[in-house]
Amino acid sequence: MTISIIYARSLNHCIGNEEGLPWDLPCEFAHFNRTTMGHSVIMGRRSYEDHRSELPGRLNIVVSKQQNYPLVPNVKLAHSVEGAIELGLKYNQEVFIIGGTELIVNALPMRETTTVYESIIDVNCEGDTFLPEFNFDSWQSTLISKHAVDQNHRFSFEVWRRTRLSQA
């Protein structure tokens, strides 16, 4: 079993604002789709409310403490990160934590979390959702791709893969 985390953050560690994502970067979203396709994706209730739909081709699991939180068909409900991971692993041996902050912060120290896909968007932006500054010194970091500003991408970005080196 493998737990992976995937997110995109600005230079000042912002991941969200009241409209959802603070940017519209089609190639970054394509990377997210490619990487998570066929796996389980675990998201917090607020992140689900950005779209209130199923991300196709993946088992979608929403985490909420609310007992009967209503979801669109096919999307599953879990009441803890651990419960969501257990459910996700029944579907596929790699599950992706896709945000927001509490889920990522909870999952990062787990021994089973071996990979983090981090997109760094070259902007300092305002927002209402931030990640703490993670220290990836004891992880192996690989730059997977870089994307320049163009007519469809207002900001440039880099995609990094961080792989846990030690299981200590």
Ligand SMILES: NC(=O)c1ccc[n+]([C@@H]2O[C@H](COP(=O)([O-])OP(=O)(O)OC[C@H]3O[C@@H](n4cnc5c(N)ncnc54)[C@H](OP(=O)(O)O)[C@@H]3O)[C@@H](O)[C@H]2O)c1
């Ligand atoms: N840039 C990115 O990569 C990225 C990724 C994901 C999301 N986002 C953005 O981030 C924002 C949402 O993130 P967020 O951190 O505010 O919220 P969130 O994590 O999406 O949702 C928070 C809610 O999830 C539930 N939850 C979280 N941890 C839980 C736990 N351990 N046990 C049970 N329930 C738990 C709770 O729901 P209840 O209150 O219902 O109990 C909590 O209120 C949006 O703006 C979204 O667009 C950005």
